[in-house]
Amino acid sequence: MRRRLRTAVVTLALGLALAGCGRQQAGSDGLATGAGPTAPTTASTGTDGSTESPMNAMDMQGAAERADSMLDLTLKAIEPSVQWAHGPTTTGSCDVTRRRTVMTVVAPERRQEFLDRVAEFWRDSDYRIKAVNKDEEFPAVYAQAEGFGISVSVRGGGQVFFEADSPCVRASKVADSASKPNGPSYEGVYPLPRPDVKSPYWSTGAS
Template identity: 65%
Template sequence: MKRTAAVLTAVILANVTLSGCLSGGLPLSGVGRPDMDMQDAAERSDEILDAVFEEIRPEVQWAHGQTTTGSCDVTRRRTVMTIVSKERRGSFLGLIDRFWRKSEYRIKAINKDAEFPAIYAQTKDGFGVSLSVGGKGQVFFEVDSPCVNESEVKDPTTPPNGPAYEGVYPLPRPNVRSDFWSAGAP
């Protein structure tokens, strides 16, 4: 009986440790953001995304990707609809890397793959941010919240700077040309 109780306790502790949340979506002490709910986290994610897109010059066209929720976290996504050529990809990634470092984000990993590069970082308040390049050179941004209190999550309030593509999944490949970002010369 004692052995069964010990095994059960170990399994429960392992599950709580891996998820970072107690059942009901409440963050563990010292893990996550007990001062936030999912809507607060979604709004903070939108602020992070707004800031990075304000930094990109010349401007790129983007659309909202899907918002997803877990048991105690929220993920917001934006997809760049402007064609970023292979020749300009390094400049684009460098711009984002410099902005995130200037913003005191901790760079956790950089994938230097020539075709599918990516940058993974974390904000001081525990939000994971990433930029990844996918098929046809399409650029994706994602913000993952830390564990927060469960709540409803509303759609983003920042309007995209191009077509909204409401109800369209997956989004089309990049289809907007930029004199700068789509250029074939570095």
């Protein structure tokens, strides 16, 4: 009888030990390290074998080019088209802002429609609309995509401005924009003049 009891105890202990081997063990971060699905990662492998996130892989020049692309596509989507010129580019320690200034007169009666069309294009492009200011005189729309902020706003003299702000990326030099304005470039002129280009549509009702 005692021999049977000892055999049963040994068998039970062995079974528990084997069961413990099949359990997932928690690592130092508290996550399971045993078998199971592995969480996907967005990090990419650099040329030196290290891993880096998409934002870390981009430098300020690349961010400026991406901001230019966002602004180019937005302005091309506006119908009827408007004339624009480059505003100043500003840089921080790890970020860059590109600006565009609309030189076409947008009448007060058309301002909200203008911004609504821009916001519609951004939504269709999967941008996230973060805020909308429907002030009658100085309306604005603020959106975000891929960590970049982009905005359109009406300011003094009814002039429309676009801005695209990058997230923090690797520091680098930033060249002037390669995008060509569809009107006078006003190179070396700052601040730019008030809008003076008349549009049969957008300027309707303007003095």
